[in-house]
Each structure stands twice: as C-alpha cells, then as structure tokens.
Amino acid sequence: MTARNSENPDTGPHFKKVLIANRGEIALRVLEALHSLDIPSVAIYHYVDRKSPVVQMADEAVEIVGESPSGAHLDIKQIIAICEQLGVDAVHPCYGFLSENAGFARALEDKGITFIGPSPEVIELMGDKITSREFVASQKVPVPPSITLSAGDPGFMQSVIDLGFPLVVKASAGGGGKGMSIVNSKEELESTLRVASSEAEKYFGDDRVYIERYFPSARHIEVQVLGDGQQVIHLGERECSIQRRFQKIVEESPSPAFSEEQAGEKGVKQRESICQAAVAIASAAHYTSAGTVEFLYTPEGEYFFLEMNTRIQVEHPVTEMVYDVDLVKEQIRIAAGHPMSLTQEAVTPVGHAIECRLCAEDAFNGFMPATGKVLLLKSPSGEGVRFDSGLYQGQEITTAFDPMLAKLVVHAGSRADAIGRMVQALRELVLLGIDTNNEYLTRILEHSAFASGEFDTAFVERYADDLVTRHPDKGLLDALLIAGMLSDRNIQRLEEATPQPYDAIGYWRN
Amino acid sequence: MQPKYRLADRQYVVSPLRRTPNRIIEISDSQSRNRRVSADIRWFDHVHGELSINGVVRQFYAVQDDQTIHLHMDGKVWQLEAVDAFSDAAGVSGQAQSGQVKAPMPGVVLEITVREGDLVEEGQVLMLIESMKLQMEVKAGRAGVVQSLGVESAGASFDKGAVLANIQSAERQEPANREAVS
Secondary structure, eight states, X not given: OOOTTOSSOOOSOOOSOEEEOOOHHHHHXXXXXXXXXXOOEXXXXXXXXXXXXHHHHXXXXXXXXXXXXXXXXXXXXXXXXXXXXXXXXXXXOOSSTTTTOHHHHHHHHHTTOEESSSOHHHHHHHHSHHHHHHHHHHTTXXXXXXXXXXXXSTTHHHHHHHHOSSEEEEEEEEETTEEEEEEOSHHHHHHHHHHHHHHHHHHHSOOOXXXXXXXXXXXXXXXXXXXXXXXXXXXXXXXXXXXXXXXXXXXXXXXXXXXXXXXXXXHHHHHHHHHHHHHHHHHHTTOEEEEEEEEEEOTTSOEEEEEEEOSOOTTHHHHHHHHTOOHHHHHHHHHTTOOOSOOTTTOOOOSEEEEEEEESEXXXXXXXXXXXXXXXXXXXXXXXXXXXXXXXXXXXXXXXXXXXXXXXXXXXXXXXXXXXXXXXXXXXXXXXXXXXXXXXXXXXXHOHHHHHTOOOTTHHHXXXXXXXXXXXXXXXXXXXXXXXXXXXXXXXXXXXXXXXXXXXXXXXXX | OOOEEEETTEEEEEEEEEOSSSEEEEEEETTXXXXXXXXXXXXXXXXXXXXXXXXXXXXXXXXXXXXXXXXXXXXXXXXXXXXXXXXIIIITTTTTTTSEEEOXXXXXXXXXXXXXXXXXXXXOEEEEEEETTEEEEEEOSSSEEEEEESSOSTTOEEOTTOEXXXXXXXXXXXXXXXHHHX
C-alpha cells in the first residue's frame, strides 16, 4: 500500500524487532505501522493495561513494573534490559513518557539500539526552552519578547516593566502546556516566580524559569516537519487554538486563519512564510524524523516561535488525512536509514481534517477528571472518519494515566463538511460507563465562532456561557425514562416472572 | 411496585401499567404531574434497542451497572439512577418533622457542609454521605439552626439509625440557644 504522496514504494529492510515504549491509542497506532511494514513488534505494559489491544496484538508483550503505572513507563533501565533480552534493535517512544528524554535516546544508542526520533543533541537543544529560543532567534525567526535576566540582577524590574503585562512565567524544562503561570501585575511577580521555580524543580527536575510577553488573544499554529538527513520538508500547518487549561482539545488542518475569507490574498503568503520558518529551524538543527514547530500567531498577522516538539504529536492524524501520508511509517523508514518517501513538491493537501480529543472528565463542571469503566464502546465509522483509540470494553479508567481516552478525526472536502461530519461522528460514538467531554466537544463544533473560523486560544473561556449541557425536551425525557426502566434488569426479571394474563389487569399498581 | 429513577437531579416514578396488547407506562414527577405514554420496544441485542413513542422512533444503547443505567440516546449519554426503597422510603428527607436527621443505613461521611450554629433553609444540603456505593446529599427537612452534628468530619462512619444532625426549627429554640444568639 503506497500513500498518494509517496514516490518510492516501501522496500528494503527496516528493523529486526521494534519495541513500542508507550501505551494506549498511540501504542496501537505505532503497532499498525509496524504491521504494515512487516516488522516484528514488542509491547510493554503495566499490569493494569494487561488486557489492552496493543498487548493482545503485538508479536511479543512484556510486563513492566514500577511504583506507579506511569513510573514503570519511565524506567529506562528496565526498558533497555527488555530490549537486550529480546533482541530489539529499535524503539519507538511515541509521545509523552520518554519520547523527549535525551538520556533515554543516548542510553539506547550506547547499546546499539536505534531510537526512532531525532538525535539526543537535537532533543536537548529543543527540550530546553531557553536554549531553543536562542537557537531559533539566531536563525532570524521571530521569538516572543522576553527577559533573560535573573530576578536578582539589577535592571530586572525595569526590564519587566518595559516588557509589559500580562506576562507568562515558563519553566525552561516544561512544555506541552505544562509549567506556565500568567502574571498580571508587578505585585504578583515575585511570588509567581518563586512558585513557578519550585514547581519546575518538582515536575521537571530543573528550576530555571524565564519570562515572556503573554499574548492573551492569539492563535496557536504549528507546522509539521519531516527530516531524513538529506532534506527537511513541511506538511502544512495545524490550528490548535481550542484549548482548556493550556491543553489542546480540538485541532484542524489547514488553519482557517490563512483562508481567503480571513486573510484574503495574504493568507497564502502567510502560510508559506510560517511553514518555511519551521523548515528553516529544522534544517538548521539538522533535524531527522518527524517534528512539530509551534508558533503564536497574533491578530496583526505576526508569528513568534513557541517551542519545537521533537516527536510524533497527538494531533498528527489531521495532517495524515489532509496529505494522505503515514508519518509513523516515515519515522520508521528514516530511522532505518532510508530516505523519506515524500518530496516537498509532491506533498499536496486535499480537503480539511478536524480532530477532537475525547477525555475522561466532567467538562461542564470545571473539567474535573472522571473515573469509571468502559461498559460499552461502539466507535463511529464511515467515510472520512478515523477513531484512534486503545479503549476496550471492561477497561477501568483511573487517574493513573492521562485523561485523554481517544481521538476522533474526520476528513472532508471542505471545512464546513468536516464540521458536519465531526458532529455526526461525535453523536454516533457510544461510550458508556465514564463521563467524557463528548457533548462539550459537540457544543464547540456547533458554535458559530468555531464555524466562522475566527477564534483564538481564549475561545473556551470567552464562550463558556454557550458551552453548556442541553436538557432534554419532554418527548426525549419520556423516552429516556422509559428506555431506562425497560432496560432495568430488576424490571425485566419481574416482567419475565409475571404470567401473561396478569399484564392487563394493572398487576403492577400498588 | 413503583420504579423510581433520578435523572439530572429530578426524580420520577416510571410505572409499567400494561404490557399487552401494547405497553402503557405511567410517568409522574415530583410535582405529581402524571402522564400515560404508549410505547413500543424492539431489542436488537441485550444492549441495543429501539423505542417508539407516538410515532417517534429512537434507537438507544443501555448498560446497567449496579444502581445506574447508562443510556446513549439522541447523540449523547445519560445516567438514570434507580432510587431503591431504602434510600427513599426511610427517606433522609423523610424525617422533616422531628428535626433529627437519621442515617437510613450504614455509611461514611464524604463532606460536611455546615457547622453547629449555622442557620439553614429547608432543603439545604448538610452533608454528603456514601451508603452502599450510592452518594447522597443529606438535606435539612426544615429551616432552622444546626443544633448539633452527629458526625465529626469527612471519613467518619455511622450505623443505620445514627443521628447525623439535629435541626432545631427557627420558631422553637432551646432557651440556651436563645441566650447565645442575643
């Protein structure tokens, strides 16, 4: 099977055996790519995940242990020992966990095992937000105005005032929306710096923080890049402004910010400019494998570098659907020393794709994480519908892992059609036994501000009053009550026990 | 037998009156509004059915977990809680007259939202308890003052019949209280 945009068919050896160092939907996604390349696979899993699909379907599966399920997935020594025992010659880290851990990449390299991703040096460069900023600035790509002085330096306070409020304090080793605090005034600054620093130490093992101008009303636009050592190409942008708690919940490609309606003729130029900036950064870093460069895009049409993620991203499917490519397969090819199967001229976007992240939470009540069990799961299907999930019936959903359960991705010829397709798919998805943000996502997709494409990262807050649950009308209410009662096993048992003739004489009334 | 269910903070009685030749179900809500509905149900399998009411056909999925019936209908999910005889008949709210709020069965306190001496309104939530895997709000049956609390804090367990709180009605206060207030 050759993707529409690839020039060369998949030939040549890749790896003897690849270990998937992750879990859930992304582990299953990577397994699919390995299957399609006929590469033997190894899944690692914590006891709580023993029944998950990736464990059932991988060629081999090994249990990992740790103080917590997440802890087990971060145990470098244990994972490498498993690789050595099983003759694994490559590891795919997916996203999260050890995917951006340069120490892990190096430790694998030392054992002659390939880390499917960029080099440890590039991971370190881009993983440190201060050094990555400096590197990008040296490439003449705009970065947000910031302060590089320390709190104790003279002139610090003046720098802060010159920068202007609101500000954001960011952890240097943070990322993915974590380790950020907004500061609205001089009075808040001192305590915020202190708290941010100690939290950074606690969560990222690095207490360094820096201060940037905060843009309360901007768009988050990122560019997918791919490098193989010979060339670096881009696969367009993704719009990721729909966020809650700095975490993305709806993503799409292409971004409506560059559409003709919003940007007129300039739109095409803006898109080209931001994509080329991403390629310039990745090229200068000699980037190999898949990566994403994230930008802030202001209403005035300016963009600033935010960070670079040196891994496959959660929202990669929207790019895959628009460009008809398999990014994970490309990662594996490139890691095995093959050139990518794409060229910049040949990759052409078609249509529009949207992704919704299904999360275990009570979205209408402060997004409180929810726990429960997957009692029934029926995934939506059909043309242009993709459901990336590692869910299985009977699965216990606990707070052990990230609340994201699955990704629902749709593709259609136009943005309007994609929105319609997504709303239908969200309604078709049946997931019983755990609170999810399904209805909340539907509210977002149905909102006029989403439909118009004119929104920014403040969307969720700005329209909070509109993003509320809907109460059933009387007809639906009766239907719910009756369906519920007739589904009640206690009622069903009594019905079965009641002889027929008595049905008609009001036997039930007390 | 009157099956009771709670849906989004409202309680309903959903009584099957007749099954053949067609189903008639009577629904009444807390305001004692009754209506009789003629319905037809078809099952595709044990979780997937189709309900027909007055010509409107709706497909649904349903799974039961203990006291909760999880439903998927009209593009979203809903939860119906079966209200069983214990939690309703003994009625944490059923002791309105006595001022003593007693536990209908053994359980544990999750959260206490009032303090001794607080003025409370009828229906105000006094505490959140968990009893037989069901979380319940314990409400004041009448307006008054929280004279005493029978449990100390979250995590405290209690037996069936234990006095959880004592509400003294605002009109009739113990002399000691009146002194304290003035």
